[in-house]
Amino acid sequence: MGLKTITGRLITAPGVKPIGLSQWQRDNFYLYRVVEPLSGYSFFYEFSHLDSDCFQRFLELLSAELGEDVAVIQFDQGSFHTVKTLDCPENIIPIFQPPHSR
Template sequence: MAGVTKVEIKESVEELHELLLKQKTASSFERIQALYLLKIGQVKTIQDVAVVVGRARVTVQRWLKNYQESGIKGLLTTLKSPGRPAIISLQVREQLDKELQESEGFKSYEEIRTWLKAVEGIEASYKVVHDTVRYQMKAKLKVPRAVGIKYDSEAESEFKKTATIPRSNKKHVIAPVDRQKTMRYWCGDESRVGLKTEAGRLITKKGVKPIGIMQWKRDNFYLYGLVEPLTGEYFIWEFSHLNTACFNIFLA
């Protein structure tokens, strides 16, 4: 009969039936089913097999060719498509990884998109950038440690190495009070009033602590104040600096 397949199936009907029951995917089941149908003689041609399993004739031909060359193992082997090349290549990821290891990090995934376009010439969607950075590169938004705009990381490191910690605190001596005079007890404090830059979370690599650079306004002022707990009476004076000169004027 024209079109009758001449594939020699080595497995028995029982073995094929057992294999059918073990398959966990539809694709694997269909391939074993093709052999089973040919073995029991229910179908004679490749076209008939294709009709029963619901596949194209060329697909069934490829299955049987794989079986002839490599047996059951070859029949069940599925070649995965390589798919499209990654938008963010490995080389670009390595460069991005270096940026994410800096404590300044990125303010948002949108900023990373801008960086990719400006530095690497890559236009990637927000989803691609988010999935790549958050789940593949394990970097996420974190609350930064606030430091001044003049912050110098090298100077801080050097200070920690050379600074000495005093072993004892200085003692404050209070002069004796004339018992003939009335004494009032006042509590004093100073406060700085001003504004600083509001900064949100930053994106850095896992294990890298972010640092948020803050810009303080230059027109800060200080409030020196005294309050008497007994009466609630208070006194407040505004000064430009927190230093000995201003403090002496306040006490005068």
Template sequence: MDLRNGCIDNFYIYGVIEPLTGENFVLDFTHLDTMCFEIFLEKFSALYPEEIHIIQVDNGAFHFSNYLQVPENIILLFQPPHTPEVNPIERLWKEIKKTLKWECFQTLDELRKAVWEQFDKLTASQVKSIGGWNFILQALFVSGFS
């Protein structure tokens, strides 16, 4: 459900990064809700079906809805409230926003195109340097998930 083509009314990005390698998976949707989050998880799960994935999420209501069906190979790890700095994907969003903050877009489609251009420019090495901060990597090593 990557909506890179066509006119849109809303634009929400869902994504995860692997802080050890910089590998990432990002899709955009028209809504920020349980149904779209579930589709995102299903697509991510299908891409890596043989692996168990721990995805760190904030405390958005759609992350823990009673209606959310989480694929069997995904574990949601809820971060403490009001701590986006501990989530590797939030660091990536911050970096993308830095490159676009002084731009003026006439339409949402223009903004969306510019955001995807920024994502497409990033290498795995760059994503790793953005999201793989020492305290995050140390937590992975201590947990045994490295």
């Protein structure tokens, strides 16, 4: 998402470089989501960063949403998935993909 001003041709005197206004304002967000393929159940949340702190908070929110249910989730080898400080709730069981899987 963002705003980029498209500058066209500008008229100036010979030998003078044109000065144009630019707007390069960007806004980013990340969606964390889990999907259960058979039933179609999904849970997602929007965060400002893609890091271990936001991922930890997502797991806590997912755990609260699941209640007594247990979820087995497949993780890739992303650095925020494998950080040692990550505390996975009891009702979420992570399974890590091999490093070079398709």
